[in-house]
Structures are given as C-alpha cells and as structure tokens.
Amino acid sequence: MAKKxxxxxxxxxxxxxxxxxxxxxxxxLAQDNDMMVDLLGQLEHSYQTxxxxxxxxxxxxxxxxxxxxxxxxxVASMFPESSEFHTLRIMPPAxxxxxxxxxxxxCDIWERHGSGLIAFHGQSGDIMFQGISSDNVQPxxxxxxxxxxxxxxxxxxxxxxxxxxxxxxxxxxxxDEGKALRMVVNNFLDDxxxxxxxxxxxFKFSGCPNDCVNSIQRADMAVIGTWRDNMRVDEGLARKWYxxxxxxxxxxxxxxxxxxxxxxxxxxxKVAKGERISAVAVSDTHSVEVDNSNCVRCMxxxxxMTGALATGTDKGVSVLVGGKRTLKIGDxxxxxxxxxxxxxxxxxxxxLVELAGNMIDFFAENALxxxxxxxxxxxxxxxxxxxxxxxxxDPNMVNYPRTNPYVRMDGWDEEVAKIKQKQASAA
Amino acid sequence: MAEMRQPIxxxxxxHVQYLHPLMKKNYxxxxxxxxxxxxxLHHVAHxxxxxxxxxxxxxxxxxxxxxxxxxxxADKFAEGHVRFTTRSNIExxxxxxxxxxxxxxxxxxxxxxxxxxGNSVSMIAHTQGWLHCDIPGTDASGAVKALMDELHxxxxxxxMPHRVKITTSCCExxxxxxxxxxxxxxHTKPPKINHDLVANACERPTVVARxxxxxxxxxxxxxxxxxxxxEKKCICCGACYPxxxxxxxxxxEHSKFAIWVGGKNANAxxxxxxxxxxxxxxxxxxxxxxxVAEVVKKILHAYKEDAHPWERTSDWIDRIGWPRFFEKTGxxxxxxxxxxxxxxxxxxxxxxxxxx
Numbered sequence: 001m002a003k004k005x006x007x008x009x010x011x012x013x014x015x016x017x018x019x020x021x022x023x024x025x026x027x028x029l030a031q032d033n034d035m036m037v038d039l040l041g042q043l044e045h046s047y048q049t050x051x052x053x054x055x056x057x058x059x060x061x062x063x064x065x066x067x068x069x070x071x072x073x074x075v076a077s078m079f080p081e082s083s084e085f086h087t088l089r090i091m092p093p094a095x096x097x098x099x100x101x102x103x104x105x106x107c108d109i110w111e112r113h114g115s116g117l118i119a120f121h122g123q124s125g126d127i128m129f130q131g132i133s134s135d136n137v138q139p140x141x142x143x144x145x146x147x148x149x150x151x152x153x154x155x156x157x158x159x160x161x162x163x164x165x166x167x168x169x170x171x172x173x174x175x176d177e178g179k180a181l182r183m184v185v186n187n188f189l190d191d192x193x194x195x196x197x198x199x200x201x202x203f204k205f206s207g208c209p210n211d212c213v214n215s216i217q218r219a220d221m222a223v224i225g226t227w228r229d230n231m232r233v234d235e236g237l238a239r240k241w242y243x244x245x246x247x248x249x250x251x252x253x254x255x256x257x258x259x260x261x262x263x264x265x266x267x268x269x270k271v272a273k274g275e276r277i278s279a280v281a282v283s284d285t286h287s288v289e290v291d292n293s294n295c296v297r298c299m300x301x302x303x304x305m306t307g308a309l310a311t312g313t314d315k316g317v318s319v320l321v322g323g324k325r326t327l328k329i330g331d332x333x334x335x336x337x338x339x340x341x342x343x344x345x346x347x348x349x350x351x352l353v354e355l356a357g358n359m360i361d362f363f364a365e366n367a368l369x370x371x372x373x374x375x376x377x378x379x380x381x382x383x384x385x386x387x388x389x390x391x392x393x394d395p396n397m398v399n400y401p402r403t404n405p406y407v408r409m410d411g412w413d414e415e416v417a418k419i420k421q422k423q424a425s426a427a
Numbered sequence: 428m429a430e431m432r433q434p435i436x437x438x439x440x441x442h443v444q445y446l447h448p449l450m451k452k453n454y455x456x457x458x459x460x461x462x463x464x465x466x467x468l469h470h471v472a473h474x475x476x477x478x479x480x481x482x483x484x485x486x487x488x489x490x491x492x493x494x495x496x497x498x499x500x501a502d503k504f505a506e507g508h509v510r511f512t513t514r515s516n517i518e519x520x521x522x523x524x525x526x527x528x529x530x531x532x533x534x535x536x537x538x539x540x541x542x543x544x545g546n547s548v549s550m551i552a553h554t555q556g557w558l559h560c561d562i563p564g565t566d567a568s569g570a571v572k573a574l575m576d577e578l579h580x581x582x583x584x585x586x587m588p589h590r591v592k593i594t595t596s597c598c599e600x601x602x603x604x605x606x607x608x609x610x611x612x613x614h615t616k617p618p619k620i621n622h623d624l625v626a627n628a629c630e631r632p633t634v635v636a637r638x639x640x641x642x643x644x645x646x647x648x649x650x651x652x653x654x655x656x657x658e659k660k661c662i663c664c665g666a667c668y669p670x671x672x673x674x675x676x677x678x679x680e681h682s683k684f685a686i687w688v689g690g691k692n693a694n695a696x697x698x699x700x701x702x703x704x705x706x707x708x709x710x711x712x713x714x715x716x717x718x719v720a721e722v723v724k725k726i727l728h729a730y731k732e733d734a735h736p737w738e739r740t741s742d743w744i745d746r747i748g749w750p751r752f753f754e755k756t757g758x759x760x761x762x763x764x765x766x767x768x769x770x771x772x773x774x775x776x777x778x779x780x781x782x783x
Contacts, residue, residue: 010713011714014573017573018540019576020539020572021572022486022488022490025489029492051557052560052561062431087559093441095510096512097446097450097508097509098508099508103494103509116491116492117490118491120489121511123603138432146435148440150435150437168450168454173457182439182442189438193436210693211694212692212693214692234458257737300696307459307471308459325600325604326600326601326664328664333701369633370637
C-alpha cells in the first residue's frame, strides 16, 4: 500500500480555494489505497488530454441484473491498480435522512472493499459507492444489503427515486412523500433489479408545487403535493410579516406576482365574503384576500409569507407523466394526467401504486426500444395513452384546446353523451 | 463453488428510522419557517416545537475521511442526524438555538462553507465526468470545484434577487438537469469513427435507430461492416456514442461549452421553464475552466444588478425581454440560438411586441 503517487500538476490546482476539494480527498485516500493512486493518475491524464478513459462492461451481483455501473479503464496499462473502478448504486432513504451510525458503517464497508470514495448523491438520487474491483462487488453489496440497503436502478429499468425533505421538516408538504416513494418503488423492485423495460422509468415525489426534486422536468411519473380547499391564514404571522416588510413589498412581491390575479389587497372593511375566499388582516386597515377558486397553487405567495399564508388541509397530489431531458426528440415536460387524488388512507396509497403499475404496464407493452414515456405519448397522442391506462380526460390536462381542424371526429355525439352521463351521475 | 448469497430485496429503506427525533415527532405538522442568517433555517411546528437547520456545502464526491469528519461534527455539535439536499449540501438539525453558532463555526473552521439558503447561489448540481462516466466530454467535479471557488461569496451570502440554481453536464444528455444557469458540453464536429472496431462493438441497427436526424447508415468500409455518418445532416448530439463507443464524439478541441439560462423547476409564479442557450463555443479548458467562469459571472452580475426581488432568471428575462438580456450581459445573439428543431416556431415572436 505504498505505490508512488503520480505527478498531478492539473489536479493540484484544484486543491486551493475556499470550496471543499475532492482532489484533496482523493489524495488522502491514495495514502492507504493504491487504487486511488492510479485513479488520480488516470484523472490527471484526462485533464491533460481532455478525454475520458472509461468503458462499460458487465458486472453485477448474484440475483440482480442491474445496479452496478461497470467501469474498465482504457488506459489500464498505465494505471493498472484502477483498471476496474465500478460503482454500486444504492437506494437512499426518502428525503436522504441519515444518522451518523449508518454513515460510519457505509464508510467502514467501503474502506474494506472499495476505494473509499462515496458520492451523496447521484443525479437520480442514488448513494454512489464509487471505485471497486469486480471481485469485491459481491461482498461489498452483501454487507450493505445486510444493513437494510438495496441496489438502485440502472439501464432499461425502474430507477432509484427521490423525494424532497417533505413532511419531515417542511410546512408546505401536502402528503407523506417518503411513504409514497417507498410504497411505489418497492412495488416495482422486479422491474428495477431485472431490467426488461423499453427504457428507463423514473418516479419523483415533491411535497408541493415548488417541486424541489424537479419532477416535472425529470420524471416519467411525477407526484406533486397540492390541496383543493382554501388556503389557511394566520393573522399574527401576517401582521408580523407586514410590519417587517411594508406596503411596497406586499404589493410588488406578493399581490402583483400572483399569476392568476387571485390575490388582492383590500381595505379590511371591504373584504369579500364567500365560501372560496380566504382573507387575513396585515394591518389595522388592510387585508389580503385570496380567491381560492382561481388560485393555481403556484406557491409564490405562500413562499413569501410563510405561515401567514399556508396550504389548505384537504390535501392530496397531482400526477404528471412524461418528463425527460434532451435525447432524442428534445426536452419534454411532464403532462398533467391526474389533477387531484387524495393520499391519506392505505387505499389511497394503493390507488397510487395501481396507477403507477398501469403506467409501467402500458409503457412496457407500447414503447419502442429506447423510448421514454414522454416520447411514446408524443408519438401516440395523450388520449390513446389515457385510454390505455384507464384515465378520464380533463381540461386541466391542456394549456388550450386544439388549434387545427385535422382530426376525425366520427364519435362526437357518443363522446358528448358519455360526458353528460358522467356529469349526471356525479351530480 | 460455495453457495451464492441471495439478495434481500428490501427496496427503499424506511426513512423514519433515520429522522431527527424532533422531525419524527412533528412529521407533517410544521407551521412556518424563517432564516435567522444565511445558511440557517428555523422551522416552527404547530405545537410550538422549533428546529434549526444548518446547511453546508460539500464536494459531493467525498472520501470517507471527509464523511467521518462530517459525522464527528454531527455527533459533537448536532445530535447525530444529518440529511443531504438534492444539490449535495449537508444539513444538520438541532433542537436548541444555542447550538447553531458553535456548529456554524465548527463547519466553517473545518472547511465546509455554511450557506446555500434563500437568495444565494447554491451548490451546483452536477454529474460524473472524467472521474467515472464512460461518455464524458469534460470533468464535472473539477469544473464545479473551480466555479464554486469563484462563487463562494454568493453561496455564503443571500445577496441575489432570488435563489440561483446552477447545473453542469458533461454531454448533451444533460444529466445535471435544468438550471437558472446550465453549463453543458456542446459538440461541434461529427463523430470520428474507428471502422476496425464497429462490427464487434456495436449493434448496428440500434445505432442507426438512435440518431435523431437519420444521419447514420450501415456501410462496408475497407471490406468490414461498419457505419457511416452523413456529416451534413449530423447535429453532433452524441446520441450514437453510448451504444457505439468507436463513434468517438468527444474532441479535446472541438467539444465546447454552451451556457443556458432561465430553467426553473418550481411552479411558483409562472409554470416551469426549460433553460435557453445564450452562449457557446467556450473552450473546455481544465483544470479551472476560466472562460466558463467568466461568462457565468457576467450573467450573474447582470441578474444581480437588474432583477427585482423574487425574480428567478426566467422571471427577470420575461420582464426585460431577450434583446435586453443580451445587451445587459454583453453576450452576442448568434443565429444558432434561433431554434429550428421540432416545435420551434412556438419559440418565435408571433406578435408586434418589441421593446425599444
């Protein structure tokens, strides 16, 4: 364990400066670990030649078909000790909460079997245990698995999921994100650990429309907390906020930033009455009035006046599908497919799992190879997707109706009758 | 052969066992929060319980000595519980306000900048790069380290109009994700094909199907089955490279950086937005990528000067318009920024709205 360090003039320049240096960390590991000596050598070689030198391969653990990211060096003759430098993707607890006991155990396991380098966390949310030889993959996984941790997703599979901090420490949380994440993902472990889908499928769980885990832009199925009753208000906190910030801030940063003009400033005596009105006095003369029926739950005013304005209590989730990044047809946002569903009772959570299952089944049967859910929906149209998974259409699913007449509408009368019947049975 | 151990298919572990006791007690029962100082959050529950959170930046790719040090700090100063944010910041939760200042001091003295809250520039969401990816055009950890050194002041203070989220990505797949500012490799030349290797390394129909512009076709080159690229059609996206490594897309000189602005994931105010390209042709220049930092700082400076409170970069540009964005940042508006991909006409100005 005393291999001579390579010269690393480029990497050395990343040890100065106020931000924590990963290079300093790699060098510390290299003192006791020859794999890291050569890893530093290869990384320096990349910096000098401006090219990457890793290639994939096949490495796994017994019983699973995915979760290990194999990396074999293309320059192993120069850097033999790091010729195999695989990553284990391990699923974190929802919200990425830990105690020091479990983190120390991770470190001990990775010190014994791996390079000692761990990333908290990868962009999909995995704990990435980086740098291990092929022979050590199985024993390292076995020990992590015995601690109650399981392999994450890779390849054409259900992927590791993420949730925000949520109910654990956020007043804006609208459901139990951790429970939803765990129930949904743990129902599709077979599709995670034995990759056989057309392509990847990602779930993400955000507690409110601030969407702190970027679910609309990144998840095939985004579950976002929302509410359908009136916003709650707290006069004490509202007055405190106003006393500190004043009228300019209230008008410019709260009232006028409401995207649907659902919030107005009123003399307190003139505040409207009505079932869908929330109002709170900010001073002895003025109140803020919210027309809840026109609020789109964007979160802005609640973010600014935290506690003074708050989410309602009839909470649940909205579900969007089909978000993804560029390749290959261009960026796609998720599309609203379930404007609201409750998520409180066990039956509610089971309904969410069932919805997820319907989506994955439809995706498995209908997507082309290497096609994400959003691309499939673009190819077949939203209505075909909704009919395939058994969801009713809703005007909340569109920004606006069709702008062109190029459509066969033979079934118009039947569709209208169906909707009228549904409205009648709901009434 | 010894009998193999069957995995315990336990899935996602229960997070509740790792929660700070006060978070477990008040799960779903928080009322509001405020920020006593940059890097510190103060949450109050409906029953009056209070919890303080101290947020600090990390290098994300952490050696186990760093993790053990962070654990030592948690055990000595912060009740033994931590969590990580999606941007790889670490958060310590304490039940007593008196514990905040010593914790902040200990983190700062140990080299972990305290900040990343409110109107700061938080840690850059990033990817793997040369350290571990099989298709990277650049490094991630190094580029982020260099940039965060430059942005340290903006991380530990809350001086921006609103929060700023930056991402970096080592290829156009953009694993770093959407950002107020996104720094993404942009290839400018078609792949260089090693025809000796294609037949053995690539499933050719898969590679042909992967191309977004149908520029790849099977070909016989020097008597060997291979692939060829119609270089006039090729958009240099690199989609063929992962399924076919002999189609090398990364180029030390011609793989450049592009910079994008205005991505927003929140639904706050306007709907979520994608980031838009505002600069490109920036050299991939390790170990500190100074040309990238220069453009990023130019954009941040203009935003800091001109945006109103609560305007994210997208809100700011919505208000002032793109011509003024380019004017204020001094960045040239180049013909390649006018989209011609599918659906692109929706990005054109179909109105008489012009700011003079």
